[in-house]
Amino acid sequence: MKKIVIAIDGFSSTGKSTIAKQLAKQLNYIYVDTGAMYRAVTYFALENECIGDSFFKEDDLINKLSEITITFKFNEKAGFAEVYLNGKNIESDIRTLKVSKYVSPVATLSEVRRKLVEQQQLMGKDKGIVMDGRDIGTVVFPDAELKIFMTASAETRAKRRYKELLDRGHNLSYEDVLENVTTRDHIDSTREDSPLVKANDAIEIDNSNLTIESQLNRLIQLADDIISK
Numbered sequence: 001m002k003k004i005v006i007a008i009d010g011f012s013s014t015g016k017s018t019i020a021k022q023l024a025k026q027l028n029y030i031y032v033d034t035g036a037m038y039r040a041v042t043y044f045a046l047e048n049e050c051i052g053d054s055f056f057k058e059d060d061l062i063n064k065l066s067e068i069t070i071t072f073k074f075n076e077k078a079g080f081a082e083v084y085l086n087g088k089n090i091e092s093d094i095r096t097l098k099v100s101k102y103v104s105p106v107a108t109l110s111e112v113r114r115k116l117v118e119q120q121q122l123m124g125k126d127k128g129i130v131m132d133g134r135d136i137g138t139v140v141f142p143d144a145e146l147k148i149f150m151t152a153s154a155e156t157r158a159k160r161r162y163k164e165l166l167d168r169g170h171n172l173s174y175e176d177v178l179e180n181v182t183t184r185d186h187i188d189s190t191r192e193d194s195p196l197v198k199a200n201d202a203i204e205i206d207n208s209n210l211t212i213e214s215q216l217n218r219l220i221q222l223a224d225d226i227i228s229k
């Protein structure tokens with residue numbers, strides 16, 4: 001059967017990865033969370049004191065990029081591929097508000113983007129992949145057969161992310177999460193290299209009032225229409 005590339009882009013906390021994971025499972029495709037890759041580099045930058053509250057030693061991070069190897073390994077129990085930095089599972093370490101706070105500035109660096117985009121393109125060269133991020137339909141796979149652009153109001157997204165973080169045992173305020181979501185949206189959409197924009201041929205889905213099930217059904221339908229053509 002014909003295999004395609006499905007690019008899912010959109011603002012932070014729009015539920016891209018939840019849908020992308022389930023869509024990939026349904027189609028028996030590989031799922032790649034590219035946000036996890038930018039988060040992995042940010043985690044490395046924090047651990048190596050390249051970034052902190054009052055400093056960002058961009059050149060130090062750029063010089064150390066060759067020391068970073070990011071891999072994914074499928075976790076049967078979790079049902080998705082977890083991210084590893086130099087062989088260490090960092091799947092939960094990268095989901096903290098601290099990493100979320102610094103990831104957008106790190107993702108503005110062209111050297112970081114070049115390294116990660118190259119790896120992402122390799123992962124999708126045989127197609128049969130669902131990839132989510134900010135620049136998948138515009139930069140990583142401009143020829144993707146199906147492109148989705150997810151949106152939802154900032155408040156809806158912050159509420160979802162707040163609940164998710166509380167459920168994971170993090171102690172934080174809704175206001176902090178909302179501030180993080182809006183700041184990241186701003187940095188991600190205004191950066192010079194590969195800003196977050198909707199590709200001309202992407203289908204926009206505002207999921208503020210949609211259930212996961214209805215979004216998934218819609219995406220399966222869209223993908224099936226292309227695959228069966």
Ligand code: DC
Pocket residue numbers: 012013034035036038039103104107132133134135136184188
């Ligand atoms: O999807 P996420 O919230 O885990 O992504 C974290 C950050 O990584 C996001 O704020 C911007 C950056 N990112 C990016 O610049 N390009 C991508 N393809 C994916 C994520």
